[in-house]
Amino acid sequence: MPEVxxxxxxxxxxxxxxxxxxxxxxxxxxxxRRIPAGAVQDFVLGQIQEAA
Structure with a gap:
């Protein structure tokens, strides 16, 4: 969690x-609770697409 x-x-x-x-x-x-690195990347990419 702290890394995320x-x-x-x-x-x-x-x-x-x-x-x-x-x-x-x-x-x-x-x-x-664990958050895979790929999930963080997917979240960020999704936010970028929403902003575009």
């Missing part, structure tokens, strides 16, 4: 909001 927060320059609550709204894909492993 730093990469997106967002707070913890906002990242969890994105996960809850299914705009950012995540998986749960043994109770820990």
């Amino acid at each position: 927060m730093a990469r997106l320059k967002l707070g913890r609550s906002k990242v969890y909001d994105l996960i809850r709204s299914r705009r950012l894909t995540s998986i749960k492993i043994d109770g820990c």
Whole structure:
């Protein structure tokens, strides 16, 4: 989570909001929430396309 927060320059609550709204894909492993690097890249690309 800290790496995603730093990469997106967002707070913890906002990242969890994105996960809850299914705009950012995540998986749960043994109770820990994990966000694949590809999911972050897909999110950023989607945001760029929306802005265009």
